[in-house]
Amino acid sequence: MRKGFLFMVIFLILSLQTFAQVEDRFGFFTESEITEYARPFGTTLGMAFNSGSYHSAEVADFFGFSIGFKGMYIFIPNDDLTFTPSLPQGYSAEQKTATIYGNEGAAYYGPQGFIVYPQGINETSIPAVLPQISASLMGTEVMLRYLPSISLGSGDEELSMFGIGVKHSISRYIPLIPVDVAVQFLYNNLEITGVMDITAIAFNAHASRSFGLFTLYGGLQYESSTFDLEYEFTNPSNLPSVQPGNVKVSIDGDNNFRGTLGGSVKLAVIALNIDYSLGAQSVLSGGLTFEF
Known part of the structure; x- marks a missing residue:
């Protein structure tokens, strides 16, 4: 029961099965190479956390409250499937x-013998789900995503997540404007102690x-992500020029600008939405939100 609940929680927060499939392969890579192997995964985490934060620019003038679930399908471009090793x-x-998402790992022969690289998980799309609650007052909305520390049952590893978004209506200052306009800041962090730490920021x-x-909505967003990773380099190719040891590396994702276009339908207190974002990786996002 405990393991089943833990699996559900981890999937609810993000598709970390991807990480679990390749964590043991990090030991093949030196610090300079792990950056290129794992960067696409850091970008995916950033794309997921920076998605699903709005389905309308309208913000309650007095008080509003909502709870919802946002699902994403993140598409991995061909450029994120392979890299040139150092x-x-x-x-x-x-x-x-192969990168973390690629297929076959390559082998290279030279003066020190063969250098062999591991395969990836051979995936071109990754799903993710995020729960969130929001409260608004006087044209300002605060969104929260939170998960308390949960033991993963392996040593001291614990998983935790915290996210916050602040949104403010701009159209409330512009009388008779035919559309609702808002700006929003997002901060999200996911950590597995001693293994990984991802921070995503967006405006x-x-x-x-x-x-x-029906509501038609769209937006332009600037975003960034940082993926901190810790692992043991095992030097499986037995290269005399490098030594096994603990590696700590900080990897910047390729996240930068994205454009989003979507629509939502409001039925009583239920809002259903779907949108598509173009960015470093494309995202198809949908949501179910209960608004009060």
């Missing part, structure tokens, strides 16, 4: 090897217009 002198990287401006029960 090989010692005397080796030639004529072919690329966006978005607008919406309602047509009866």
Whole structure:
């Protein structure tokens, strides 16, 4: 029962199964190479955390409250499937090897023998789900995503998550404007102690217009992500030029700008939405929100 609940919680927060499948492969990589192998995963985490934060630019003038679940499907571009490794002198990287999302790992022959790289998980899309609650007052909305520390049952590893978003209506200062306009700041952090720590930050401006029960919305967002990773380099290729040991590395994701366009339908207290974002990785996002 405990393991089943833990699996549900982890999947609810993010598709960390991806990480679990490849964690034991990090030991193949030196610090300079792990950056390129794992960067696409850090970008995916950033794309997920910075998605699903709005489905309308309208903010309650007095008081509002909502609870919802946001699902994402993140598409991995071809450029994130392979990378060119940093090989010692005397080796030639004529072919690329797999990133965390790629397929076959490559092998290279040179003066020190073969250097072998592991395969990836051979995936071109990753799902994720995030729960969130929001409260608004006088044109300002605060959104929270939270999970207290949960033991993963392996040593001292614990998983925790915290996210906050602050949104403010701009259209309330512009009389007779035909659309709702708002700006929003987002901060999200997910940590597995002693293993990984991901921080995602974003700022966006978005607008919406309602047509009866239907609302059309879109926005432009600047975002960034940082993926801190700790692992043991095992030197499986037995290279004399490098030594096994603990590696701590901070990896910046490729997240930068994204554009979003979507629509939502309001049925009593239930809002259903779907949108598509173009950025470092594309995201199809949908949500179920109960608004009061």
